[in-house]
Amino acid sequence: MGQALRFAALLMLLLLLNQPVACQMLDIPPPTPSQGGGGGGGSRQTDLDRILKALQEGKEQKPQKFEQLKKLLYIEPFTTKEYSDKLGLGLDFKGNTTLNRTQDFVVRAYVVNSNPIEIRRAIYLRLEALLPGENAFSQVNSIPQIIQINEYQESNDGLNFTYRAFPELTSFRDLKRVGTVVLRLKATDGQYTWTSKNLTLNVTNSPPVLSDLSIEAPNPTRYNDPITYVANVTDANGDAVNVTLHILDEKGSERSNATQMVTSGQRVQFMASQYGFFNKDDAGKNFTYYYSFGDGINVSVTGIQKGPQLKKSTAIWVGRPKVTPEDQNQYWWQSYNFSLEMKNQEPEDAQVQVSLYLDTKAHPWRAIASQNVVLSGNPKAVYFLVKPFDVLDANQSFRYKFEYSEYDQNQRDHIEQDAQAPLSAKLVRYDTISALSLGNVAAILLLAFVLGLLLERRFYR
Known part of the structure; x- marks a missing residue:
């Protein structure tokens, strides 16, 4: 009965919308439009009567076309139970559930809806996560995923299913704390709410590594020498690493520290002069050091390293550099006496190495000679009697320099001087x-x- 009523209603609606076409198909003239502005209700009743009459005549006079019209308007009937509040809901995760926080992955919702499309409703999906150290779940996708009624596939066994990925969660690289992460789904159709089983993941972190620890400094090392602490920094996750250098005194107590932020693959360098690690009072003392470093999750500490061992400081005075040629003509083949005065400004004796260098156009800053001298509180003349030139230096001006192994009163380790006159232009001795x-x-x-x-x-x- 219900089927017949639906059929009649649809047929009447179609004929109302398309009267000329139906009448032509059944060879029945269309109804005459009503005249005048009034009597609208009576006119519609007259049209309905004519439609019914036309259908009856068509059924009797042209039954074959009438059957074609029935097939055209026929809707397959369906039967269904009441709306089902059962929804299959689960998380689809491929791979090992123990993963590094920078490891990429795909997590998807798997949904099975037993309701037919005619009474199906849109499903709103939310992914929630319980992060390490948290007490409550938080929503991952700020805008819920929506599964429309026609976005399902049918399996071989007749199930309506679909998958939905969550691009908001593809790794845990932004986690500041690692450990157990619990994921779950929540779904709603506006009336009912469903929650999936929990998916538990174990998230790990690769801690940074510090290698090749060393100190770059002259040997022996003075407190005001260029001293640089260096190390290589590596982090498998590519995190920036916070590196702190700790300087320890002879008793093992921390006396100073400095921190730098370094990216993975870089070399960290701490220059002692830049951070003011040492001063004159530290001369003759031995120091140690270690590093603490972390990527914001893991913090590590190196073992204690030796160095630097600072040389006892010697404060020397240097002055009056001069050169005395064998002959006032200053021939290249003659002997020359280079000298300067030196003394120790401390009360005890000190051994200092002194070296002589010459600079000419033909031989820039050539090492000539070196000697060790013992300095006391009294001024001492240091001599270098040498034949330092060759024929290529003839008619050339020259400079000379004394270098010494301790700093002088000007905090320098050398003194330079120009010769008063160039060498003679004479090339042969006779x-x-x-x-x-x-x-x-x-x-x-x-x-x-x-x-x-x-x-x-x-x-x-």
Whole structure:
């Protein structure tokens, strides 16, 4: 009965909307429009009567076309139970449930809806997470996922199912604390609410690593020498690493520290002069150090490292550098006496290494000689009597420099000085015409004459 009523209602509606077409198909003239502005209700009743009459006549006169019209308007009937409040809801996660916090993954909702599409409702999905150290679940996707009534597939066994991924959660790289993470789904159709089973994940972190710890400094090391603490920083997760250097005194107590933020793969460097780690009072003392470092999750500490061992400081006075040539003409082949005055400003004796360097156009800053001297509180002249030049230095000006192994009164380890006059331009040691040169020529001629006589007697007798 219900089927017949639906059919009749749909048929009447179609004919009302398309009267000329129906009448033409059944060869029945269309109804005459009503005349005048009034009597609208009576006109519609007249049209309905004519439609019913046309259908009856069509059924009797042209039954074949009438059956075609029935098939065209026919809707397959369906039967269903009342709306089901049962919803299959679960989390789909591929891979190991123990994962690094920077590891990418895909988590999806799996939904099974037993209701047919005619009475199905839209489902709103929310993904929730219980993070390490938290007491309550928090919502992952601020805007819920919506599964429309037509967004299901049918399985071989007749189940209506669908998957829905959550792009808001693809890793745990932003976690500040690792441990157990619990995920769950909540779904609603506006009337009913469903909650999935929990998915438990164990999230881990790769802690940073500090390697190749060393100190770059001269040996022996003075308190005001360039001292640099260096180490290589690596973090498998690519996190920025907070590195702190701790300086310990001879008793093992921390006396100073400094911190830098370093990215993975970089070399951390702490320059002692930049942070003011040492001063004059630290001369002669031994120090140790260690590092603490972390990526915001894991904090680690290195073992205690030795260094630096600071040399006992010697404060020397240096002055009056000069050079005295063997001859005032300053020929390149002559000896030169380079000297300076030095003394120790401390009460005890101190051994200092002093080196001489010369700078000419042909030989820039060439090392000439070096010696160790013992300095006391009394001024002492340090001499270098050398022949430092060759023929390429002729007619050239020059500079000389003394370097010493302790700092002087100006906190420098060298002193430079310009020569007062350039070297002579003379290239050979003797004049072209002189008794010595004439004697040399005569000796050569005499030797040639004697050799000639011997050869003549030997071969031409």
